[in-house]
Amino acid sequence: MERFETFTGLVAPLDRANVDTDQIIPKQFLKRIERTGFGEFLFYDWRYLPDGTRNTKFILNAPRYEGASILVAGKNFGCGSSREHAPWALGEYGFRVIISSSFADIFSNNCFKNGMLPIVLPDVTVLELLQRTQENEGYKLSVNLEKQIVADEIGLTATFQVSPFQKYCLMEGLDDIGLTLRNEALITEYEERKRAS
C-alpha cells in the first residue's frame, strides 16, 4: 500500500448529504472479480445520462474539477452497502482524500485499508470548504497526516482527528493482516482456551 504522509491536491465539491455507496458505484458494476476497473464507473448514474453520454450538469464533469484528488462532501458520506468497490472506484478515479462532517463506519474503514484518508471536519468548516472550492477556481488543499492538519493557500487551517493506529498504518503503508499475524501465538492461545471451555 502506498504510504500517506503529506498530500496536496485539487478539490472537488459534492454538496450532497447521505451519498450512499450505491451512488458511488452502482450494483451493475460489482460483478468484477478484480480490485481494479471501477474508476470509470464512479458515480455512474450521476456522471452519465441514461443514453451513456456525459451529464454536463454533474459537478465532477465540469472541466475545472478535472484531475481533482480531494473530495469535499455532505454529511454521512458512504452510507449503505459495505461494498469496498466504493473506495476502489474513488481511488482509481483519483481521489486520495475525502472530507465530510461524518462518514459511515464501514466506508471509513474501507478507505483506510486502501491508502485513502477520510477526514472528518465540523459542519461549518465543510460548508466553508465547499464555498471556497466553488469561489476559487483551481482551489487546492494540503493535508499533513503527521500533524493532522488540512490547509489551503488563502488562510484556512483546520485540524482533524484520526486514530493513532490507522494513522500509523497509513503513514507506513502497512498491510494490517501482517500485523495481526504477528500475534499468531495469542490467537492460538485464544482458540485453545475456547476449545477447553
Next chain:
Amino acid sequence: MPSLFEKLWQAHIVREEPNEPTLLYIDLHLIHEVTSPQAFEGLRQAGRSVRRPDLTFGTADHNVPTTDRSLPIADAIAAQQIDTLRRNCQEHGIQLFDINSPEQGIVHVIGPELGLTQPGMTIVCGDSHTSTHGAFGALAFGIGTSEVEHVLATQCLPQNKPRTMKVQTSGALSPGITAKDLALGIIGRIGTDGATGYVIEYAGEAVRNLTMEGRMTLCNMSIEAGARAGMVAPDETTFEYLEGRRFAPHGKSWESALEYWRTLGSDEDSFFDKVVQLDATQLEPFVTWGTSPGMVVPITSHVPDPADAKTLADRQAAERALEYMALKPRTSIQDIHIDRAFIGSCTNARIEDLRAAARVVKGYHINSSVTALVVPGSYEVKRTAEQEGLDRVFSEAGFEWREPGCSMCLGMNPDILQPGERCASTSNRNFEGRQGRGGRTHLVSPMMAAAAAIKGHFTDVREWEFK
C-alpha cells in the same frame, strides 16, 4: 453489570493494547459471491491460507437469477463470479451452499435457519446487513473486502470499540404494526446517521414480544440508522427457535450452551452511552417517501414539504428526493400509486413475512396496473411456503413466485425496476437507482406491500378486510 455488548466484547479479546484497536476473535464468517473474490485473490498473492475454513460458510445470493435454475445463467460476468466463489470454497475447504443446494438462500436468512447463528458469537460477513444476526444476541457486523481477507487469514479483526446505544421501547405494537414499522419508526426518529459509531441494543416489551424473525427484521435495519450492529438479548424465544437446528449444539453441548446464553442479557443498571426511549403504542404502518430510509412517514400522513425542513441541508436533500421520486409536497401517502410490488430481501423474506403477506392477499387479485414479485429468502422458506399453499395464494392473486436470492432488493440480477417505475418494496434501501436506474422505491412491511399491490396504491393495512 456489563451490557450484552460489553460481555461479548470482553469474551472475544485476543489482544488489547493502549492506542491500538482491540484484536477480536471471530466465531463465524459468512461469505458470498460479490465481496469475496478479491479477498481470496489477496490471500493468494500474499501466499496465505484460510485459518479456519470450519468457521467459514458460503452461499451465492446477490446476483443469482430467481427464475428457472436449471437453465444456464445468462449474465456471463455474474456466472463467473458464482463460479469463482465455488472454486475458492473448494480450494480452501469451505462449506458452500451453492445455487442448487437445498440450503441455498440469502446469507442472512440461511445463517439463522441452519442454526449457524448463535447467541454470544461474533459474526461477520462482507455485507452491511450482517447486523441481522444480532437478533440472537450475537455481535454481528458488516465488513469490507479487505476485512474479509483479514478474517480469512487470521480469524481475527482489529476493531475500535464502538459506543453503545439502547433503544428502550415501552408498550406493545398494535395489530397491523410489524417489526419493519418499528425499525422504520426508529430510523425516522434518530436519522440515517443517528447511530453511526454505535452498537444498538433493542429492549422493552415491543422487542421482547417479537418472534425471532421479527427481531431479525429489526436488527437487519440497524445499519440504515448507521449502527455498527444491532442486538437483542437472547431469551426463551431465541432458544426455542434454535433448538434442533442443524448446526446448533445438540445433547450435552446444548445444555451447557443454554447455561452460558442465559448469562448474556443486559441489566437495568448496565451502562449505555446513549438511551433512546420509544413509545411503541404510538407507531403506525410506515411508508418511505424519499431516497433515504430516514425519509419516512406514517400511512395516515402525507409527503412532507421541504420548506418545513429544519436545516438547509435537509431541505435540499428533501427537494432532490422529491424530484427523483416525482412526488409533490403534501400529497397524501394513500394517493401514491404503484407499478410494482416486491416481497423479498434479507429484511422481509422469511416464512412469517410471507404468511403475513399471504393473509392480506388471500381472496384478492393484484391491481391491473401492478406487477408483483415474491422472492422467498431461502429454499427452506420456499419449501415451507409451498407446503402451506402460500405459493398458490400468491400465484392466484397474480404475483410471480420465484427462486430464492437477493433479487430486486439491489437488482444485481435481472430483477430490476424500469426507469420511472414506482415500487412498494419490503427491502431495506430506497436509495436512488437501488432497484434499477430511475426506479422509485417505497419501503414498507410485507402486509403493506401486499395491500398496495392489490389496491394499486398505498393503503392502511389496519383497515384491511381479510378474506
